[in-house]
Amino acid sequence: MILQILWIGVCLLLIVAILEIWYPHVIQEGFETALGADSFWSQYVPRRGDISTDPDEEEAGYYRDMRYFSGYADVQRLGQDQDFCRMLTSKSNPKDMFFACALGGTDGLSSTRYRTKSTLQDLPMSRDDYMNDLGDGRDSYCRILKTDQYTFQARCNPAQDDKFRDKMTGDANPPKYIEELLQMYDGILFWLRFRDDMMDYAKNLVINRSGNITIDEAPPRPDEARTLVFNGVDQFLRIGDNNDLEFGNTIDVRYMRAISVWVYFDEFTNNAHILDFGNGAGKDNVFLGIIGRGNSVAETKPSSLGLCHDDMNAVLPALPSGAQPVQVVTPQVLMETTPANVNDYTCPQQQIYGRIMPPIQPKAEPAHEAKTATLVYEIWDSQQRKIRIQVSDFFPLRKWTHLVITTTDRDPVRPNLNFYRDGEMVYEEASAWLPQNSFLTHNYIGRSNWATVTDPYGNPDELFKGAMFDLRAYQTPMTKKKIDLTYKWGKKMKGNPNRDPMDQPLGL
Missing domain, CATH: 2.60.120.200 (Jelly Rolls)
Known part of the structure; x- marks a missing residue:
């Protein structure tokens, strides 16, 4: 009887192990099950106090690149966003960049241990990056990447127990703003x-x-x-x-x-x-x-002429449009009353100027x-x-x-x-x-x-x-x-x- 119970127990353990390895979204066990969404027990895995949204609070030897995702996520499958994730650049080598998470409840330990591979190891980079749950309860690191000459897709490094997996997978259910970006990338x-x-x-x-x-x-x-x-x-x-x-x-x-x-x-x-x-x-x-x-204004302002007067049958249009009758001045008078008079050193009569005509379009704006x-x-x-x-x-x-x-x-x-x-x-x-x-x-x-x-x-x-x-x-x-x-x-x-x-x- 005892032997049969032991065999049943071993079989159950094998089934659970297989499900945990191949179908982690089907079963959760142990401490993870106790820490569901809004769980009382999640307070025992608090956010780190030394790494936060302040970019100046960063682990020694690294810069935080704020042009990429920077914020809290859930990579430990705790049911709450307790892990702070961000893009880091090595101070000793600016070409060495990687994405890392400071896990909740790990104060005093390294904040870069949970990470992706680096750009020196050909980590694909994109400014259109985000975190998303692929269905296993963990937030994976995702971004829009070029997968072909004219093809762009949402690809992710899935979150695991100890790091982000190197092998990437597609995101079949990205956030709405990522879906819109993908539509704009098309073609x-x-x-x-x-x-x-x-x-x-x-x-x-x-x-x-x-x-x-x-x-x-x-x-x-x-x-x-x-x-x-x-x-x-x-x-x-x-x-x-x-x-x-x-x-x-x-x-x-x-x-x-x-x-x-x-x-x-x-x-x-x-x-x-x-x-x-x-x-x-x-x-x-x-x-x-x-x-x-x-x-110019003349091209943008319509003419107001002809709104109040029809001059189709007039020899001279009504004021202020077009040619108008002017004072008749003979050449002889002009010779005597203008600077054209070369016989007298001073003008004997008042200087005559042409009559100032009213503007053709009084309502038009000045140039x-x-x-x-x-x-x-x-x-x-x-x-x-x-x-x-x-x-x-x-x-x-x-x-x-x-x-x-x-x-x-x-x-x-x-x-x-x-x-x-x-x-x-x-x-x-x-x-x-x-x-x-x-x-x-x-x-x-x-x-x-x-x-x-x-x-x-x-x-x-x-x-x-x-x-x-x-x-x-x-x-x-x-x-x-x-x-x-x-x-x-x-x-x-x-x-x-x-x-x-x-x-x-x-x-x-």
């Missing part, structure tokens, strides 16, 4: 957020800076995007998908079907280009910019700084312009504007183009063109390929002066749902709409 060619860095989140671009243009990258991550500011004098970016700053390897602009960007014009500089990809001036260009120095500018979008094939699209008064002065240009179909040559401003469609071009050349050598952000071209009939193109944020290009059309999501996300990241982005250092 991405390049993504320059300009929130607190100048990196390409699609990991396709090589970026060269001109004029010492910079952005404050110091942690922590700001709640409001710092944005990238261009001084309009010598600052711009040159980009490419290789070290020669060319397109044609990873990025083929012939398949670029959507562009999205937030733009702030501090000044309408002459023919400023937001972006210009090409092989020089008038050679395979794809550019987006403005016309001239903006639109001053242009308040809006017309958008221009062009595509060239070799030295032939294939399309030129203008949208009047698209950009306001000193106000953030969200712009989206997207195709609406999969036509490989001449798809329709839609133009969106702040989430609303404002223009549609039927049977437009796609970029024609895949190999491009002069690819700029904030600069025109015509910047050094002299023209006897006009001034050269000037550099963009203002700020940019969240610049993207897609190889797939942007749906209205994605446009709305992008606009909502950018509006939240950009923060206070009244904050002047130019009120920050323009360079070191």
Whole structure:
């Protein structure tokens, strides 16, 4: 009888051991079972007092990088967030980074023992990181990672008893904001957020800076995007998908079907280009910019003439419009009464001046700084312009504007183009063109390929002066749902709409 009981006990232990190893979410045992959510006993595993949200309270020999996840989680399967997790950088080797958790109830012990492998051991990194329970009661370290040339997925290092597992697994149920980011990653060619860095989140671009243009990258991550500011004098970016700053390897602009960007014009500089990809001036260009120095008041204010008087049958229109009867003065009188009189050294009579006419449009504003500018979008094939699209008064002065240009179909040559401003469609071009050349050598952000071209009939193109944020290009059309999501996300990241982005250092 006793032997049978012992065999039953051994079998039960084997079953429990198998379940614990292969199906840990099915069974929990011992001390872990006693520490459920909101359990009285969880007070006996308190949070550490020496490692907390203060980044200055860190273990000796390490910096805390606040641009990554930093906060409390539950990696011990206690039922409460008692473990403080964060990204650490070794002071002796800045390239040595890893993610570690200071476990609750381990005061006085090492706060870096429970950790991932390091970047020196090829730990995949991403600023889009988070903690999430994969279904086993523990919070795993997760982030959005590039898994293929154009594919991004939520991948995790699962939490174990003693460390984060090296082998990664997918997260089938990420938080809502991660799901939204994954939707915005779908089809991405390049993504320059300009929130607190100048990196390409699609990991396709090589970026060269001109004029010492910079952005404050110091942690922590700001709640409001710092944005990238261009001084309009010598600052711009040159980009490419290789070290020669060319397109044609990873990025083929012939398949670029959507562009999205937030733009702030501090000044309408002459023919400023937001972006210009090409092989020089008038050679395979794809550019987006403005016309001239903006639109004058005469172009933005409608005429008030003809509202109160119909002069269709009049020889001379009524005041104050057009030509009016004037005083008749003969040449003889002018010779005697103006400085044209060369016989007398002094004017014998009162000087006669032309009558000051009332303004043609009394209700018009006086001439001053242009308040809006017309958008221009062009595509060239070799030295032939294939399309030129203008949208009047698209950009306001000193106000953030969200712009989206997207195709609406999969036509490989001449798809329709839609133009969106702040989430609303404002223009549609039927049977437009796609970029024609895949190999491009002069690819700029904030600069025109015509910047050094002299023209006897006009001034050269000037550099963009203002700020940019969240610049993207897609190889797939942007749906209205994605446009709305992008606009909502950018509006939240950009923060206070009244904050002047130019009120920050323009360079070191």
